[in-house]
Every structure is written in structure tokens, then in C-alpha cells.
Amino acid sequence: MSTRRVRHVLLFALPLLFLAAAFYYPLLRLFREGVTEDGRFTLRFLSGVFTDPYFRRVIFFTSKQALWSTLLSIAIGLPWAYVLTKYRFPFKSTLRSLTIVPFVLPSITVAVGFILFFGNNGYFNQALMFLFGLESPPIRLLYSLPGIVLAHAFYNAPLVARMVNAQWEQIDPVYEENARALGAGRVRRFLGVTLPMLMPGLMTSSMLVFIFSFLSFPIALALGGAQFATIEVEIYTQFIVLFQQPTGSALAILEIFLSLLFTFGYILLEGRFTRPVGGGMRRETVPLFRWTWHKGLLWLFIASCAILYVGPLASVVVDSFTRQWAGRTILTLDWYASIFRPEYNALIGAAPLRSVINSLQTAAGAMLGALAVGGPIAFAVARGRFRGRRLFDTLVMAPLGVSSVALGAALLAAFLRPPLQIGSGWVAIVLAHTILAYPFVIRAVVPILEGLDRGPVEAARSLGATVWHAFIDVELPLIRRGLLVGAVLAFAISLGEMSATIMLARPEWKTMPLVVNDLRAARSFGGASAMSCLLMLATAVAFVVIERSGARMFGGTKWSKSA
Amino acid sequence: MVEVCLVDVTKRFQQTVAVEAISLTAKSHEFLTLLGPSGCGKTTLLRLIAGLDHVDQGDIRFDGESIVSVPTERRGVGMVFQRSALFPHMNVRQNVSYGLRYRRTGNPEGRVAEMLELVGLRGLEKRRPDQLSVGQQQRVALARALAPRPKLLLLDEPLSALDTKLRDSLRFEIRQIQQTLSLTTIYVTHDQVEALAMSDRIAVMSMGKVEQTAAPSEIYLRPQSAFTASFVGHTNRFEGVVDSVSVDSSNACLTVAVGDCRFAAICEGDKQLRVADPVVLYVKIEDILLDDTRANRLPATVIGMEYQGETTVVRFRSTIGVLSARITNEQAASLSLGARIIASFTPEDTLPFRKDPG
Numbered sequence: 053m054s055t056r057r058v059r060h061v062l063l064f065a066l067p068l069l070f071l072a073a074a075f076y077y078p079l080l081r082l083f084r085e086g087v088t089e090d091g092r093f094t095l096r097f098l099s100g101v102f103t104d105p106y107f108r109r110v111i112f113f114t115s116k117q118a119l120w121s122t123l124l125s126i127a128i129g130l131p132w133a134y135v136l137t138k139y140r141f142p143f144k145s146t147l148r149s150l151t152i153v154p155f156v157l158p159s160i161t162v163a164v165g166f167i168l169f170f171g172n173n174g175y176f177n178q179a180l181m182f183l184f185g186l187e188s189p190p191i192r193l194l195y196s197l198p199g200i201v202l203a204h205a206f207y208n209a210p211l212v213a214r215m216v217n218a219q220w221e222q223i224d225p226v227y228e229e230n231a232r233a234l235g236a237g238r239v240r241r242f243l244g245v246t247l248p249m250l251m252p253g254l255m256t257s258s259m260l261v262f263i264f265s266f267l268s269f270p271i272a273l274a275l276g277g278a279q280f281a282t283i284e285v286e287i288y289t290q291f292i293v294l295f296q297q298p299t300g301s302a303l304a305i306l307e308i309f310l311s312l313l314f315t316f317g318y319i320l321l322e323g324r325f326t327r328p329v330g331g332g333m334r335r336e337t338v339p340l341f342r343w344t345w346h347k348g349l350l351w352l353f354i355a356s357c358a359i360l361y362v363g364p365l366a367s368v369v370v371d372s373f374t375r376q377w378a379g380r381t382i383l384t385l386d387w388y389a390s391i392f393r394p395e396y397n398a399l400i401g402a403a404p405l406r407s408v409i410n411s412l413q414t415a416a417g418a419m420l421g422a423l424a425v426g427g428p429i430a431f432a433v434a435r436g437r438f439r440g441r442r443l444f445d446t447l448v449m450a451p452l453g454v455s456s457v458a459l460g461a462a463l464l465a466a467f468l469r470p471p472l473q474i475g476s477g478w479v480a481i482v483l484a485h486t487i488l489a490y491p492f493v494i495r496a497v498v499p500i501l502e503g504l505d506r507g508p509v510e511a512a513r514s515l516g517a518t519v520w521h522a523f524i525d526v527e528l529p530l531i532r533r534g535l536l537v538g539a540v541l542a543f544a545i546s547l548g549e550m551s552a553t554i555m556l557a558r559p560e561w562k563t564m565p566l567v568v569n570d571l572r573a574a575r576s577f578g579g580a581s582a583m584s585c586l587l588m589l590a591t592a593v594a595f596v597v598i599e600r601s602g603a604r605m606f607g608g609t610k611w612s613k614s615a
Numbered sequence: 616m617v618e619v620c621l622v623d624v625t626k627r628f629q630q631t632v633a634v635e636a637i638s639l640t641a642k643s644h645e646f647l648t649l650l651g652p653s654g655c656g657k658t659t660l661l662r663l664i665a666g667l668d669h670v671d672q673g674d675i676r677f678d679g680e681s682i683v684s685v686p687t688e689r690r691g692v693g694m695v696f697q698r699s700a701l702f703p704h705m706n707v708r709q710n711v712s713y714g715l716r717y718r719r720t721g722n723p724e725g726r727v728a729e730m731l732e733l734v735g736l737r738g739l740e741k742r743r744p745d746q747l748s749v750g751q752q753q754r755v756a757l758a759r760a761l762a763p764r765p766k767l768l769l770l771d772e773p774l775s776a777l778d779t780k781l782r783d784s785l786r787f788e789i790r791q792i793q794q795t796l797s798l799t800t801i802y803v804t805h806d807q808v809e810a811l812a813m814s815d816r817i818a819v820m821s822m823g824k825v826e827q828t829a830a831p832s833e834i835y836l837r838p839q840s841a842f843t844a845s846f847v848g849h850t851n852r853f854e855g856v857v858d859s860v861s862v863d864s865s866n867a868c869l870t871v872a873v874g875d876c877r878f879a880a881i882c883e884g885d886k887q888l889r890v891a892d893p894v895v896l897y898v899k900i901e902d903i904l905l906d907d908t909r910a911n912r913l914p915a916t917v918i919g920m921e922y923q924g925e926t927t928v929v930r931f932r933s934t935i936g937v938l939s940a941r942i943t944n945e946q947a948a949s950l951s952l953g954a955r956i957i958a959s960f961t962p963e964d965t966l967p968f969r970k971d972p973g
Binding site: 507526 | 665666667686687688689690692693694696698699700701702703704713714716717718756759760763769
């Protein structure tokens, strides 16, 4: 074999080898666990999942909440897309790129924010009671379907908005102008002309939102409670609370099957719809801040969005700096002091400071892992022309279709139980985060690689640089931006990841989101808020870095998944 | 300087053959041009010589030594690409000195200055590639390629992105630099004017094969294949059938029936053309006169005139089709559209080739 060949095989085979060990093998172990009893094959657990009325209710509820979440996300995302398309206003591009926030903002912090803001004694209810002189809280959202749905919409509406907006800006305004000339009114123009042309963006984003909501864990856990468990929550309960591994595995198998099916559907849908519409004409935009009366409705929408988005996040910040003392609210830094304490804390079963260190170590490990796995795959995806390319694509994309909790369960089955027990849980956590984060490295790097001119690299070769030197001197500096964005995303995702971690973490390896969850469960919201604020700060830093690097990566293509 | 020798070189991409059994030599100090239309394999051949692609069959030798297993970086070539391919993250000085990193030479600073002097870009050391004009970028690319003192210079359509005026002046400069350094150079282009103006020898390529290798004037005046005759220069083309053949000591003399006309054609050597063979005839547009002084005559009607500055190209219709002729502006002044004329050309300027079946 020539050195070229060896290089290529290494480039493509090493990431596959990693996936085989850290993803496919654990998945097999999980499957085995779901279909064996005392070493013998059985379908008892799998059929139990389908026949038990309780599990059937769980499956039904999971689908129902995902459907409602999708509808509400569209209801919020569509007007949002309208505003982005039709109007101009300061910080528009920033608002547009906020779409990546759901990918990196830890959902447990959103859950905490929702409890603090929309809870029965939350700031929103208090404000309403104060404003209208009410005796009891008027809004009861939490621990029921609406709370989960609203939180999922909070997360996913920006995605719908961005994808529909991207589609909308491709539509030649001439169609609407024609309809107008033919006498169609505002509503008929939208329903008859614009909406059908927006369908591709709307359909693909809806499918994505449905998948994300179907697989969402921290929000369902924190806002649903035991009565409103989703499949994800049930897998967690079976594994971690009830120690019913076989039943949990059977549920996970079912869920993986469903989610792969949905993901496949999404890819089909995307493949059918990704064609540009119209001639890319520049559309006229109207200043948003010029008052006309028909904008009344629009402003109502914008105000509601402001409450929905600012309310919960601001509540977390406010809560982290205040405490009740003698019937009064006072400013304090106590909560922050408490999360940097090195002593054991009974509420979380570990030392809070330790979790901060754990998180940073895990995120650093996951970042390096994601670069090491995602980088070569990005090269293979952008450059590779080889036999078995389709198989390669499928193998490296499949992890996208598996939920985080199921992934955690699989790694648990493979590495933290006999016969294979590798070290501490830390390795398994880093593996899980690596698998969840590497697609983002691919997404960040592939577009840059594809746009890269081979000329400079070949010129370097002709000037005496070896393949390796040409890579270091020329190629690497040219894709630096993509790698930076990928690394930052991977770090942020790992920092906020809770679903897989909760399956794997022993007390000494708890990370910050787990501590937030423990404190939330113990209803100690001050500490939960303080730690959430740290996570949100990390998210904000990541956002600024990515925004300033000028990467345009979130229009919603197949390389996407919620954290 | 190095002598480059290609022996039966073949290169395939998947199922298509890009270069087929080509044997070709660029002598030491020679400026050899690979001329052909896009897709003829000329760039592939250059990349094979540079080592950026790998030969499937055959051998490439530098001064008699096979280099097919030597990687690009150790072949000691300098290469200039169609688009400058400068390193966008480095300034001019860093670009030019890049090759000196890996090929140790005495004084890199001095060498960079010398090279920038050579291409007339002193003072622009700190500029980034995106702050340069396209022409300046190509000069930097040339300086960069020359800085490590390559044994062989490879140029892949370096002028095709430039506008006409710049192209002409840079063309002259490249040739001058090549002659000063006395550097073996292989130049790829689809532009026959460039090829004729710059080269010591030209290899005309078509569909992965070399049609003819010869000095520019030879290529122009005595094309050895129908492709070369049609690709180089501006020509008229007729199809006909050989009517009679007479071969004397060194020449073959044919008469060819084209429609209702009959033309004499003289060619050097015996072209194996026999009576009743289908042939194509090529006549350069500057070889046609608008009078009846030459042996082959054709009555025609003027249908258009194109003023081109130094000359005028006149188009006229005859019984065997539409033809063009290049005439002086004075002659053109006396012509008008619809004028009846006689066009004539010599048998020596009438180049016959066997018509390929199909």
C-alpha cells in the first residue's frame, strides 16, 4: 500500500473505529440487555413495553407533547420569521443568529427559569396578582402538558423562525406583487401564494422540532414530573431509580427505533425540499420602529415573545442575586459563594466546587474528542471519494438519530458494568459528550472545506512542503475559523449536557447541570440559579465567539441536533 | 537545467482517459507549450509532471531518472497556477519566501528582494494577496515559484484570468525571465497566440493525445493533422473527394473535387491519399486573395465585412459555402456588400487531410 493510501485509510478508519467502540458496541450491549434474561434470549421485556397500558400511555403522551410543541413552535416561529423577513431594525442579524442558542443553552437552566417565572409563586403570577389585585395565582402551567409544550416552543421556535425566514428570503417578491395586482387581499395573498412557497422550510423545521421535542429530557423531567413522563424520562426512571435495566433497555430500543425512523424521514424530507425557489431578488424591508396601526397585533406578538424569552432567563439572574430575609428581598452573593464551596453538600451528594471542576474537565475532554473525531470525518465528508462512501455517511450520521438518554444507557451497559469496567465514569461521560458534539464540528468545518481552493495547498507542495507541512502551514490556518467554532460549540454542548451524563455520573463525577437539577429537585432555587447563571454566561461567551467568527451554519441541514 | 522526458504516460480518472500514451520531451533550457482546447489533457499532463497527480502507466524522467515515485515536494519544480493560489493568510514577502523554508538557501531575505525586483513588485512586501490586482497576484505567484531556484518551471494558464493588455505585457515578461534564467519551462494554454509568441516548441494536444510537436512557425505553416490545422490560426474548411493524385520525388499533388469546384493541393511527402478518398481541405484566411492571380479560384458574393483594426476580415458566399479572407483595409474600402468577386489561393496553401470516418 502506498503512503497515500495508508494516510487515507487512517483518516477514515480511525473515526469509524472510535464510533465502533464508543457508539456501536454500546448500542449492541444495550440491545442484548433488552432481549436476554439469565443469559437466554427473550422478548418478554420488549413485548412488555408494548402491552403494558402504563408504557402505552407514556408513548402516547410523548408523541402528544411533541406534536403540540411543534404546533406552538410554528405558531411563534412563523410570525417571527415574518418580522425577520419584512422589517429592518437594529441588531437584526444578532437576533437572527440567536437561533444557535437553543443548541448550546442548557435546557435545565431553561427549566429552572420556567419554574421561577411561570411557577405558581413565580414572578409572572406575582406580577399579575399585583397588577390585577388577584387573590390566587391566575396561571397554573407547571407539572402539566402546557408547561412542557411552552418550554419546548421556547427552545424550538427560533429554529422554525430561522429556517422559514431563510426560505422566505429566497422567494421572489414578484409573486406576491402579482397576487396583489390581481386584487388578492393580505390574508388571501399569504394563504394562497406565500404559504405554499414556504412549505419546504416549514415542513423541514417542523420535523426537526418534532424530533427534538420527542427526545427532550431535562425539560420533561423538570416540568413534567412523574405524572407526565416521556419515554426519555421513563428510560431514566427504569435505569437509575428502579434499577430495571432490561425494561429500560427495551424502552430505549423502542425509542432508538422511532427516532431513527423520524431522522430518516427528516433526511428524506430535506433531500426533497432543498432546492432554491425564485431568483433571489433583494426584498424591500420596512423599518419596524415606525408606528402604523396595523402593527398593533405585531407589537402584541413581540411583547409576548419578550415576556416568554426574557422572563425566565431574567428570573434566573434575579434569583441568583437575591434572597428572602425577614420578609424582605435583599441582594446577596451568598448563592455564588455556595456553589464554589469545596465541602460536601447533602442536597447534591457531592461538593459543589467539585462539579464545576468536573464540568470544565469534561468539556475540555469532549472538545478535544469532538475535534479528533469530527475533524477527520469532516475531511472525509468534504473530500472523500471512495468505495463505500454511502455506508460511511450513514455510519457517521447514525449517532444523530439516537437520543442522549439512550446513548447514556448504552454506554452504561457497555462500560460501567461487568465485564468491562473502564476506570471511573468520567471516561464514559467524555465519550458520550464527544459523540453528541462531534456532528457540530463537522457542521462547522465541512462548508469551509468545501469552499476551500486546492490551489494554495498544491502550491505549497510544489514549493517543497510535505503533505503534513502543507496541512499545517496552509490548510489549517484556512479552516481555523471552522475548527474554532466547532470547538466552542463542542465545549458549550458538553458543559450544558445533562441527559446522557445523568445516566453515567457517579456522585464524584457530577457536572454542573446535574447539580442544577439536584438543587431544583430539592427546591433550593438560589443555588440552582447561581449555577445556571454560570452556564448561561458560558453560553453567552460561546455565542459571541461564534457570532464574531462570522460562521453561517444554522439554516438547518442534516448535521443538526439538540443538545 | 533539467530535461523532462515523458514515456508512454497514461492517466485515467475513473472510466475516462485523460492522457493516453503520451511521449514527449522538453529539452534543457527549452520553453515548451502544451496547446489545446479545454479537456484535452494538457493540465493533467502538467500535474503529472509536478506530481500532484499520479501516472497510471508509463514513466516521467528528469535528466534520465524516473521521478514517478518522488513526491511533489522533492521534484524541485516551480509551479504557477491559473488562479494565483497565493496563500491568503500570508503577505507578499511570506508568500515568496515560503519555498525557502523547505529548500535551504543562503540568504532568504536577499532572495525575496531579488525575486520581487525581477517581477517588478519591490515595495509591496507587506501587502496581502487580497490587496493586490490580479496581475500583481500572478507576478507574486511567479516570484514565489522562482525563489527556491527550481530546475523546472510549470505554468498552468497563468494569464487566462487577466485582461488582454495585461496579458500581452506579462506574456512578454515571462518569456524574458525564462530566457534570462535559461530555465526549462512547460507552459499550458488554450490560447494559440500565447503559444506561438512564447514557445521554443509547441505540443498541440487533442483528446488526451499529442497531435504534433514542433516549432511555432512549423505548427502554423505546416500542420501535420486536421486538428492542428483547424485549431491553430483562422482557417476555411472544405470537404471533398480526391479526384487525381500524382506523386513526384518529394511532393504529392492532388486535385480535389469540392462541390462543383476543383482545387489543386500540394503537400510535402506522400500522405497516402488515393483517388476517391474523402478529404478535408484547410486554407488560412490570410492566404485567400480577392483576385484571380492564384491557381485555385472561386466566384463569390460579399456578405459581410468585419473591421479589425490593422486588417479587415471579409465574409463571402460561394457555391461551396461561406468563406472568410483577411484583406488590407485599402482593399476593403473598394468593396461593398453584395459585390461579386473572385477569391483565389495557391495549391501550396491548400492543406489536405484524410477525413476521419464519422
